[in-house]
Amino acid sequence: MSTTVTPAPKKVNRIGLEVIQYKGSKTTLCAGCGHNSVSERIVECFYDLGIQPWSVAKFSGIGCSSKSPAYFLGLSHGFNSVHGRMPSVATGAMLANRTLLGLGVTGDGDTASIGLGQFMHLQRRNLPFIYIIENNGVYGLTKGQFSATADIGSKQKTGGVNEAPPFDLCALALQWGATFVARSFSGDKKQLQAILKAAISHKGLAVIDVISPCVTFNDHEGSTKSYTYVRDHEEAMHELDFVPSYEDIAVEIDEGTTREVTMHDGSKLLIKKLAADRYPGTKIEALTTLQEAETAGVVLTGVFYVEPEKDTLMDQLNMVDEPLGTLPESRVRPGQAVLDQVMEELR
Amino acid sequence: MSTTVTPAPKKVNRIGLEVIQYKGSKTTLCAGCGHNSVSERIVECFYDLGIQPWSVAKFSGIGCSSKSPAYFLGLSHGFNSVHGRMPSVATGAMLANRTLLGLGVTGDGDTASIGLGQFMHLQRRNLPFIYIIENNGVYGLTKGQFSATADIGSKQKTGGVNEAPPFDLCALALQWGATFVARSFSGDKKQLQAILKAAISHKGLAVIDVISPCVTFNDHEGSTKSYTYVRDHEEAMHELDFVPSYEDIAVEIDEGTTREVTMHDGSKLLIKKLAADRYPGTKIEALTTLQEAETAGVVLTGVFYVEPEKDTLMDQLNMVDEPLGTLPESRVRPGQAVLDQVMEELR
Amino acid sequence: MSTSVLPTDSARAATLPPPVINDFCIQVATANGSGSQTSNNVMMRGIFQMGIPVSGKNMFPSNIQGLPTWFTIRASKHGYVGRKKEVDVLVAMNPETAKEDVAKLDAGAVVIYDEPLGLNQQRSDLHFYPVPYDKLVGPVCPEAKLRKLVRNMIYTGVVAWVLSIEMEEIHQALFRQFGAKKKKAAELNWGACQAGYDYAAKTFTKTDPFKVERMNATAGKIIVEGNQAAALGCVFAGVTVIGWYPITPSSSLIEYTIGFLKRFRNDPETGKATYAVVQAEDELAAVGMVLGAGWAGARSMTSSSGPGISLMSEFVGLGYYTEIPGVIFDVQRVGPSTGLPTRTAQGDLMSTALLSHGDKKHPMLIPSSPEECFEMAMAAFDLAERYQTPVFVMLDLDLGMNSWMADPFKYPTKPIDRGKVLSAADLDRLGGFARYKDVDGDGVGYRTLAGTPHSQAAYFTRGSGHNEKAQYSEREEDYVNNMDRLTHKFEHMRGALPAPAVDIRQGAKIGLVAVGTSDYAIGESRDQLRAEHGIETSYLRLKAYPFSDELRKFIADHDRVYVIEQNRDGQLLGLMKLDYTGEEISKLRSIRYYGGLPLDARTVTADLIRQEGK
Amino acid sequence: MSTSVLPTDSARAATLPPPVINDFCIQVATANGSGSQTSNNVMMRGIFQMGIPVSGKNMFPSNIQGLPTWFTIRASKHGYVGRKKEVDVLVAMNPETAKEDVAKLDAGAVVIYDEPLGLNQQRSDLHFYPVPYDKLVGPVCPEAKLRKLVRNMIYTGVVAWVLSIEMEEIHQALFRQFGAKKKKAAELNWGACQAGYDYAAKTFTKTDPFKVERMNATAGKIIVEGNQAAALGCVFAGVTVIGWYPITPSSSLIEYTIGFLKRFRNDPETGKATYAVVQAEDELAAVGMVLGAGWAGARSMTSSSGPGISLMSEFVGLGYYTEIPGVIFDVQRVGPSTGLPTRTAQGDLMSTALLSHGDKKHPMLIPSSPEECFEMAMAAFDLAERYQTPVFVMLDLDLGMNSWMADPFKYPTKPIDRGKVLSAADLDRLGGFARYKDVDGDGVGYRTLAGTPHSQAAYFTRGSGHNEKAQYSEREEDYVNNMDRLTHKFEHMRGALPAPAVDIRQGAKIGLVAVGTSDYAIGESRDQLRAEHGIETSYLRLKAYPFSDELRKFIADHDRVYVIEQNRDGQLLGLMKLDYTGEEISKLRSIRYYGGLPLDARTVTADLIRQEGK
Numbered sequence A, B: 001m002s003t004t005v006t007p008a009p010k011k012v013n014r015i016g017l018e019v020i021q022y023k024g025s026k027t028t029l030c031a032g033c034g035h036n037s038v039s040e041r042i043v044e045c046f047y048d049l050g051i052q053p054w055s056v057a058k059f060s061g062i063g064c065s066s067k068s069p070a071y072f073l074g075l076s077h078g079f080n081s082v083h084g085r086m087p088s089v090a091t092g093a094m095l096a097n098r099t100l101l102g103l104g105v106t107g108d109g110d111t112a113s114i115g116l117g118q119f120m121h122l123q124r125r126n127l128p129f130i131y132i133i134e135n136n137g138v139y140g141l142t143k144g145q146f147s148a149t150a151d152i153g154s155k156q157k158t159g160g161v162n163e164a165p166p167f168d169l170c171a172l173a174l175q176w177g178a179t180f181v182a183r184s185f186s187g188d189k190k191q192l193q194a195i196l197k198a199a200i201s202h203k204g205l206a207v208i209d210v211i212s213p214c215v216t217f218n219d220h221e222g223s224t225k226s227y228t229y230v231r232d233h234e235e236a237m238h239e240l241d242f243v244p245s246y247e248d249i250a251v252e253i254d255e256g257t258t259r260e261v262t263m264h265d266g267s268k269l270l271i272k273k274l275a276a277d278r279y280p281g282t283k284i285e286a287l288t289t290l291q292e293a294e295t296a297g298v299v300l301t302g303v304f305y306v307e308p309e310k311d312t313l314m315d316q317l318n319m320v321d322e323p324l325g326t327l328p329e330s331r332v333r334p335g336q337a338v339l340d341q342v343m344e345e346l347r
Numbered sequence C, D: 001m002s003t004s005v006l007p008t009d010s011a012r013a014a015t016l017p018p019p020v021i022n023d024f025c026i027q028v029a030t031a032n033g034s035g036s037q038t039s040n041n042v043m044m045r046g047i048f049q050m051g052i053p054v055s056g057k058n059m060f061p062s063n064i065q066g067l068p069t070w071f072t073i074r075a076s077k078h079g080y081v082g083r084k085k086e087v088d089v090l091v092a093m094n095p096e097t098a099k100e101d102v103a104k105l106d107a108g109a110v111v112i113y114d115e116p117l118g119l120n121q122q123r124s125d126l127h128f129y130p131v132p133y134d135k136l137v138g139p140v141c142p143e144a145k146l147r148k149l150v151r152n153m154i155y156t157g158v159v160a161w162v163l164s165i166e167m168e169e170i171h172q173a174l175f176r177q178f179g180a181k182k183k184k185a186a187e188l189n190w191g192a193c194q195a196g197y198d199y200a201a202k203t204f205t206k207t208d209p210f211k212v213e214r215m216n217a218t219a220g221k222i223i224v225e226g227n228q229a230a231a232l233g234c235v236f237a238g239v240t241v242i243g244w245y246p247i248t249p250s251s252s253l254i255e256y257t258i259g260f261l262k263r264f265r266n267d268p269e270t271g272k273a274t275y276a277v278v279q280a281e282d283e284l285a286a287v288g289m290v291l292g293a294g295w296a297g298a299r300s301m302t303s304s305s306g307p308g309i310s311l312m313s314e315f316v317g318l319g320y321y322t323e324i325p326g327v328i329f330d331v332q333r334v335g336p337s338t339g340l341p342t343r344t345a346q347g348d349l350m351s352t353a354l355l356s357h358g359d360k361k362h363p364m365l366i367p368s369s370p371e372e373c374f375e376m377a378m379a380a381f382d383l384a385e386r387y388q389t390p391v392f393v394m395l396d397l398d399l400g401m402n403s404w405m406a407d408p409f410k411y412p413t414k415p416i417d418r419g420k421v422l423s424a425a426d427l428d429r430l431g432g433f434a435r436y437k438d439v440d441g442d443g444v445g446y447r448t449l450a451g452t453p454h455s456q457a458a459y460f461t462r463g464s465g466h467n468e469k470a471q472y473s474e475r476e477e478d479y480v481n482n483m484d485r486l487t488h489k490f491e492h493m494r495g496a497l498p499a500p501a502v503d504i505r506q507g508a509k510i511g512l513v514a515v516g517t518s519d520y521a522i523g524e525s526r527d528q529l530r531a532e533h534g535i536e537t538s539y540l541r542l543k544a545y546p547f548s549d550e551l552r553k554f555i556a557d558h559d560r561v562y563v564i565e566q567n568r569d570g571q572l573l574g575l576m577k578l579d580y581t582g583e584e585i586s587k588l589r590s591i592r593y594y595g596g597l598p599l600d601a602r603t604v605t606a607d608l609i610r611q612e613g614k
């Protein structure tokens, strides 16, 4: 759709932007860090879907994972806030401008330790927002202490063994209001892409727990978040395909093996079952599935739950459609008559 | 067992104390407040079981509910801390003296809003502790705002309607490590007593969510935490009886209708089923039961889960049996030789 | 004869004391939650409507029901609306405190009490008016359930008789209070009120000297709480996003705001809200929302008190360093920790000015009247956006929750100042921008908002070190330059903040400096000092931190400057010391009160006289 | 010939500069996570073992791998171990920064670099020694995977040759570093080291003046990090409960403590722990655990840095007001907000002293050496229990994470002071107690611990108003009495805290005041001032807040007193101003550095000279 004719035509997306316009600055994370793969997927998906970068706002807390918003979507505003409290910052920003596409990237330490309260309360509000946890079971940036998602029995690089049960962030999200809940693996390019694209099309809160190994502090034997362990124990629930709303393609699906979820914006998520009947179902089914996988020692990935149309916080608050932040004075400062009326009441 | 002969013999318990010795100062809560009933049950249970008051430590956060530790067990040390952060204070105290019987009383605002993170992390640690939530769906002390346990559609006294899903504190406790999880109603004297006594005998973390109506701000029509509503919607899962370990009574039970749970200290909780097969089962069963009750609009009460023998935080930390706080200097200050050794290593 | 008037001295009883007109203090002692607020308000408004300056202060416990509560109405022909320690008329409704309340009175005070309490036995130097409430309430209130509440209205009638408050004014105040919707309740209460009045008229002989007489000092005025005034200010400031968490004495500021927003800020066409209010899970989340919203362009605010402000520490440092506008009200109560949550103090001045770790300073606006609450609420939003930083508005419980007489608020004459925000068109024109560059010499950079449709709009906000272009930097020069610019910005604010109120008296050697609600006691104290000790004082009331340069001049112009404040540690004085030279500091003296009640004039006068060695 | 020695001036190359012995600074520029720490330590220890005073400072970025890092070793025959700005020997391992690193050098400096970088092209006034690392590493390290790490050991050998560090000492240091268990790794590295040395010996002609010569200034000394020393102090203080949350630069304090506890504090009979360490979910929880544990009788502690301390604000106010012992380490980094998390500052002094809302003040101990870290850690626990209040120990990143030479720590001579705790027997004897009564005149009441088997042991702890008996109270007198006692208690501490280190010079008109790691720069600066400007100075180093009365005397005894500190806002000066009179304050001057690096002597000297108008 780009109309400018350039000497050497470059590959552009449907809004005429090149992929480089979706990139960020050079990563300062370790070579091989799972988080870098997630950044790459984000770049690809936003490019593929032709999303205007300046319509996106990026948020994070503190941690290696939380650094990553600097490494994708350089043309989007970004906010690297404080440790564990990104959800509130994002909530404020989204309320100020509901037309933004909000994308948060955080870590398991950020989310499940210091930030657990905010994470849980974010669920309750069903904020229209994509919340990605780059989950490596440790605090990368502070050099490898256990986080609250570390599995029981998991070993620290320095030898310590974790004894406390892990928080399953998908289970928490599921139970307390998120309307799109998925788990993926930073090494699973295709699945992560499909999930991300569906999340981008989702109306409410999308929580994506991405197992994203820390090569420096948690990729050793005895870790349950190492590349090897996850590769060995991952079980994808289903095969995913995403068909954006603007691609006017009639998709033929085999009703016996594939289910179609229509997102709020008309896009379609095609879910092809692999083994048992593992489509996203009710919350309690999803929870049971998660519990069973945990018991079986399986890292189950895929989309656990989708509820495309549930009211968001903005609906609950019955807000005007425009960004609150830039409403003109005439709409936010009542007139003299109103003041007079109140003064009269107080007389 | 009291051996002192008093002119007019008073009623005493098995350690020779009168019930008055289990009372606290006069309540300053509203007349009719559910919290007062809970205080009364606590007084009764500790008296009945003949627990030495000075072996108990009481903890709370901030709120009407959190005031109540002043109104029971006046001979026990008490600590009314800060809003929502009692779990950490209690954890510290219990680590300092693991021989204490720790009892926390808090509110739904204290626990589910500001304190949710600490509450959840407390579960993970399975601290030996009794954690009672006096749950009224509102912030009593700040005059009636919704808390995060208010049901969807529940009406505020001033007319507001709650739109966010409630946190089910039993479900949270269940999923993240509490080893005794129950719900009761401040108006159900017998059930609350049995549950409290069993909790006192429990080795690990016991979470008791007590629906405790706020007569001043949340007892009106449209509230789902009013006396009327709870009376109308309560469904006790089972009938409970508690047999303390020191009562050497052979209890005859009908295996068809009653199950017996042996607590860590040898006490027995007798659970007689009422309707469907609602004994405490696995976590996932309990969660399902909770979800179903929620869907059915039923306030389900009873014991959801008991795991009498799971390792506590003290076991995990492999701590000495004595209170750490009063270990003599000889056991906590290493000798000169140790210092010399370290100095040598640093040379 | 049912009043016992100085019964041991019948000679004196014969000669009535000279009348004390429009200059007394009524205290109603009740129990919390017993529903006396309406009666008290009606009483206060009745006096107010007669043109007499009044103020109403509620001293309530930190619980919901059953503990002692005292409501004090001061009527003052001089317009003194600060606290007065001496109670002239005690309405003793609470059996629990009655004895102690009576014991505290000065000789000659009035006691209106429930007859069965027999308080007249206790002292012989007071004017007692016993009222058989239980007997009176039955006939006027057939429904037994309501009697507990209606009982209170009886004393309003009795007081009206004792003090000559006109019953027409009481009637008007009462019906106004109940509003059109609760007419029936109003009728019921009016009956009780009349019963009290009639009983008094029939039974008592007036022996005390206190009474009201019509004046014309309240015409056009309003009665309002500081929190209510600040709420209105927020609404007219165009607040758009609020994150909050309940805490006494701050909750009502937000609750009033919500009330006004619902009435006046729904879009007239769609009925939709031009604002968003979220009850957060705690204060950390509340201020996080404020910063997120401020960053994305909203006029955002929160309100809290000490414990909540402490919890905001880390986030406020982020706001300072990333330069995000936001307004934070601190309605101060007595600390430290939970302290006395229903008592008043100016105890957060220093910790708020210096909130958060590391180097930083935060501007504070400090109103002392409802008018200023209204104006400064608006000013705070402008300043926050103008200077891109969190701005604190420091009220206290006394100002926020008590009832104050005020002039009607003036509609803002200036348009809203949204500060330096670049649009897409601006970016086209400029060809880019550097977020943290001091282009205009005021230390304030230009910012863009997320969503600005321009490929050069984006920048990255972070609480870590950054250069002018908002890029991550650990370079020494970048850090130092940035921090120096922040200092410069802070200094630049001095001129832009509300100027102090200064009253220089010719020849006065003594200057007084204060903030906020200390104003009322000081005004009255200055009169006392002049009248009783012949001491003339100048007075500078600061309205903001960082302090105006006028303060420096004020110190220079006086020999001794008393810094008067409501905290233990001399926090205002401390902030001044941070700014001033040894020579200037040598002139400073400290008067501190920290008992939790509103400051009163006598305390100031006595301490100053003591320090002056007189 | 592979060294290019001041090539443009062959005449000068012929006459070697006079040797500079035991007085230089080596800087190794690498990338984060490239594993150069071992090489650097070995180099530092080699010099140390030759009896020459050294210090090692790591300047690292806030990430894990790949960003520029500089490790600086200073050798100083004078015993100066503070930072020195000028680098004499650059080991340029990082291609990304090499150009800039070289550009910054003073003429005459040494550059040891990776040959392919061709740095010798850049300047002509330096001594260049190019090393073909890739060629050298192959033969000594067959396993390709390990080469990246082993490469670093080559430069150790090269530096040893260039500076004449004895290879036997390097050998010893290296094998010690790897320990008995990693002998094979040590052999491998030793090979690399030797290869470097041999290559240098074979290839280079020494043209620069820098070298080491044996001295005897380190005999018996240790090398240790401040966090490690503090950790050991905690262990010997008998710490029993720790709640913590990781944060740079504080984490290693706790991690060292855990290491020592595991080795030395498990019960010899049962093998069970006489301590409990819990990694909390955040700093609020960490300090909550500390207070809970302190309340129940444990010696409890936590450690954090700026952002974490901010999060503790509310809880610390609770600790102050309920009077609970607890030790909180603040290993300061550069704020505000996230700031520069791997840079050093003294930026939390004021906000920590005044942490939390309302009136309150907290004691702080401020060590400046490992010895003091050890001693003050122990003292902090005693003081916390003695005065029943949270005590802060203020380190900074420089002290906590860098390597310092120190005298071996002295075993404590005094038994642990557990403060005023009543046992059941005491209660029998006394027949009861009042928790908050000032029995002894020091403002400190007696407490009992939960679990004390006595019917009079219990009391109720609350952050709300209370009377002497710990009962709930909103009474003005109770509140004021309690707050006044707390003031008295705080004042009483002045005498009980570690006394300042004072060096009074006869006739000195100028006094210097500082805390913590500023000490090193100041010691060196005083020598510079004397030698270069003929200015004699006295020096008082504070070790604690509230300040000792000696400070007052010190100010009185000098004409001008420079308060030297590492923050922007003059926080130490600010705290002094809060305490002092105008006259005293008139003498105070301020020298501040806030660039994030350890303070250096030149900065102090230059600023003082400037202010002295010389």
Ligand SMILES: Cc1ncc(C[n+]2csc(CCOP(=O)(O)OP(=O)(O)O)c2C)c(N)n1
Pocket (backbone or CB within 6 Å): A062, A063, A064, A065, A066, A083, A106, A107, A108, A109, A110, A111, A134, A136, A138, A139, A140, A141, A142, A147, A214, D245, D246, D247, D248, D283, D307, D308, D311
């Ligand atoms: C209040 C506060 N406490 C502690 C820290 C130190 N800190 C920085 S990152 C981090 C943990 C990050 O872990 P995670 O979110 O899992 O991110 P990862 O580095 O593993 O990607 C911590 C504890 C901080 N920045 N702020």
Ligand SMILES: Cc1ncc(C[n+]2csc(CCOP(=O)(O)OP(=O)(O)O)c2C)c(N)n1
Pocket (backbone or CB within 6 Å): B062, B063, B064, B065, B066, B083, B106, B107, B108, B109, B110, B111, B134, B136, B138, B139, B140, B141, B142, B147, B214, C245, C246, C247, C248, C283, C307, C308, C311
């Ligand atoms: C940090 C902080 N924020 C806010 C408050 C004010 N506050 C006191 S009690 C309370 C809510 C209590 O609610 P809940 O725990 O449900 O107790 P209830 O009164 O309903 O029994 C709040 C918000 C506070 N004390 N501290």
Ligand code: SF4
Pocket (backbone or CB within 6 Å): A028, A029, A030, A032, A033, A034, A035, A064, A065, A136, A140, A141, A213, A214, A215, A216, A217, D064, D065
């Ligand atoms: S330390 Fe771990 S999480 Fe951090 S960048 Fe390196 S690999 Fe990633």
Ligand code: SF4
Pocket (backbone or CB within 6 Å): B028, B029, B030, B032, B033, B034, B035, B064, B065, B136, B140, B141, B213, B214, B215, B216, B217, C064, C065
């Ligand atoms: S306000 Fe509600 S919760 Fe508080 S004491 Fe009264 S009834 Fe109980």
Ligand SMILES: [Mg+2]
Pocket (backbone or CB within 6 Å): A063, A065, A107, A108, A109, A134, A135, A136, A137, A138, A139, A140, A147
């Ligand atoms: Mg992580």
Ligand SMILES: [Mg+2]
Pocket (backbone or CB within 6 Å): B063, B065, B107, B108, B109, B134, B135, B136, B137, B138, B139, B140, B147
């Ligand atoms: Mg509640």
